[in-house]
Amino acid sequence: MANIALVYYSGYGHTAKLAKAVEEGALSVENTVVHVLRIDDEGQLPDGAWKRLADADAVIYGSPTYMGGPAWQFKRFADTSSRPWQDLAWKDKLAAGFTNSGALNGDKFSTLTYLFTLSQQHGQIWIGTGLPAANYKRNGPNDLNWTGGFSGAMAISPVDASPEEAPRKGDLDTARHLGKRVAQFAGRIAL
Amino acid sequence: MANIALVYYSGYGHTAKLAKAVEEGALSVENTVVHVLRIDDEGQLPDGAWKRLADADAVIYGSPTYMGGPAWQFKRFADTSSRPWQDLAWKDKLAAGFTNSGALNGDKFSTLTYLFTLSQQHGQIWIGTGLPAANYKRNGPNDLNWTGGFSGAMAISPVDASPEEAPRKGDLDTARHLGKRVAQFAGRIAL
Amino acid sequence: MANIALVYYSGYGHTAKLAKAVEEGALSVENTVVHVLRIDDEGQLPDGAWKRLADADAVIYGSPTYMGGPAWQFKRFADTSSRPWQDLAWKDKLAAGFTNSGALNGDKFSTLTYLFTLSQQHGQIWIGTGLPAANYKRNGPNDLNWTGGFSGAMAISPVDASPEEAPRKGDLDTARHLGKRVAQFAGRIAL
Amino acid sequence: MANIALVYYSGYGHTAKLAKAVEEGALSVENTVVHVLRIDDEGQLPDGAWKRLADADAVIYGSPTYMGGPAWQFKRFADTSSRPWQDLAWKDKLAAGFTNSGALNGDKFSTLTYLFTLSQQHGQIWIGTGLPAANYKRNGPNDLNWTGGFSGAMAISPVDASPEEAPRKGDLDTARHLGKRVAQFAGRIAL
Secondary structure, three states, X not given: OEEEEEEEOOOOOHHHHHHHHHHHHHHOOOOEEEEEEEOOOOOOOOOOHHHHXXXXXXXXXXXXXXXXXXXXXXXXXXXXXXXXXXXXXXXXXXXXXXXXXXXXXXXXXXXXXXXXHHHHHOOOEEEXXXXXXXXXXXXXXXXXXXXXXXXXXXXXXXXXXXXXXXXXXXXXXXXXXXXXXXXXXXXHHOO | OEEEEEEEOOOOOHHHHHHHHHHHHHHOOOOEEEEEEEOOOOOOOOOOHHHHHHHOOEEEEEEEEEOOEEOHHHHHHHHHOHHHHHOOOOOOOEEEEEEXXXXXXXXXXXXXXXXXXXXXXXXXXXXXXXXXXXXXXXXXXXXXXOOOOOOOEXXXXXXXXXXXXXXXXXXXXXXXXXXHHHHHHHHHHOO | OEEEEEEEOOOOOHHHHHHHHHHHHHHOOOOEEEEEEEOOOOOOOOOOHHHHHHHOOEEEEEEEEEOOEEOHHHHHHHHHOHHHHHOOOOOOOEEEEEEEEOOOOOOHHHHHHHHXXXXXXXXXXXXXXXXXXXXXXXXXXXXXXXXXXXXXXEEEOOOOOOOOOOOOHHHHHHHHHHHHHHXXXXXXXXX | OEEEEEEEOOOOOHHHHHHHHHHHHHHOOOOEEEEEEEOOOOOOOOOOHXXXXXXXXXXXXXXXXXXXXXXXXXXXXXXXXXHXXXXXXXXXXXXXXXXXXXXXXXXXXXXXXXXXXXXXXXXXXXXXXXXXXXXXXXXXXXXXXXXXXXXXXXXXXXXXXXXXOOOOHHHXXXXXXXXHHHHHHHHHHXX
């Protein structure tokens, strides 16, 4: 059985939609439980969340990319995680990440690299998409990993697109794929 | 004349000491004005700070490295700077950065890379220490750039050292050097 | 007068096309000289190139993104630049960078961050695109900075697109813009 | 049983010494085989190395930090690994990394981040040191992780120190610890 904590912040709903796809992907693997922990606008977790995180086999981190990095609300959560970090209480958990922003690139790589860096502070084991990019002329926003992320799932939401419109099919499929991949490996690592 | 805004967060006083050294270095250059803007524990700037930032020729960013990146309070300031960013109102200002953490490395590079990434969102021009590292066997914490930062000033404060004890002479000299360097170049770029 | 060295590697011609656009942009500024220095397949510079680099006011670095970073031929050039680096002979030059790869993201940010890191070893002053991203639903590959790079010019060339087909108009315009921007600022810094 | 490929470049012998410590650490775990593959000065692997890499459960990457990133010889190996990458033939292997340079920081983080980025192109699963830093006033070069790396093992070799003198005990212990950790987890992931 894989016990996954999915902790994320979403400002306008696009990253929440991505988180939903990650969750669906994870739940497509048998015997998987996903605890969805949404960080609020002040950077606080819901009640009971720290216990869920402590008990999880795997943690999936998600944040929009704002001003070249994760949202401050996510960073506040990360800084508060210095408490379990002091005893390396989250060591050896599997970890993964996802992000969304308006532009094709738009420094999404910076956010994913930060999520990885956070995981390494905690002594965690990082898993990415394990996907090639859809990088042929024929490819477009409906294709798996058209956006082209490797260390995590990346999504594009144009700034005038509602959460109904974006992220689009390819990005959601990539997020679903990542969730499934985490669930598959979480059981192997947590002996 | 160089008009510099020095915006930083400090949790326990070590980064504040580093900021003081940066300020001293800048003020050692004739006709330089430095506006010191300390972010508070809620991530807010003092009154009038946004005007100071708008008017500055150069902006120097500083934050401790917490959990592998800038403190959330600094990131909150960065996210709030999306307002001037929307009109690229800070474009073409000179920019620089500094950070402090407990370990020798301790992901300080990650924080400086974020500060650089923020500056590039704003269309700014980045200047680093311009220093070699003090990397001989004879070198130690009293030497300029013993810590070995290039893109910005890095400092080490062991976790049981008070702000009176750390950062030490070499790191403070490096910070002073960076402040001076920013002041020297700020005038050249701001025609 | 601005004296610019443009040093780049290109494996299949796409990055060379991007370099040409950077050059055109720089030459659109009066009193600018651009020395184009193409690294060969063994990572060597043409005759006289090190002298051109030594004399330049600004250096623009370019490489495709291969396996998540700059091509090894570019890195060989970078490692060989440890000779001028030992005396910080390239200090205070303006620096900028560009990259191309097949996927939308495809770790282009990693390559640009490396080019920046190299510049900071050399004590240089980094300038990016200074552009917002074209991140509305209506935008596409013909638009300036649709690809969404800030620290440098990014380009997308699908893996089955010839250099005649890609990079496309928007990426070439972004590269042109970056070249122009470097030429405009090179004169200000080199007093 | 864990089958590990340890692929590294060393220019002057310091990184080779670090590699030896990683190997020792791995071999301290029962039923572990380590294939040591040293990249030569032209960036080529020894005969049979690609087969060893293909068969491995885990790959450990090592390079000195030169000019802010991995040595070009290592990058040449990385670029050549685009052949197995095209079929994602190294997917799901465990991966880890180490680096050495003269200064305390000296952009070691940049090299480790590149090694991680390479692993993510290959769809691998990354494991770091899982160690806290030795960041008290009493700590020094004999202490485990005094250098303070989390995503991989970092070592300091002052530029006038021979490979007999550096890296020092603490860094070698950290490398040993990383090798052991990789061997312990390689068996779990490779079902």
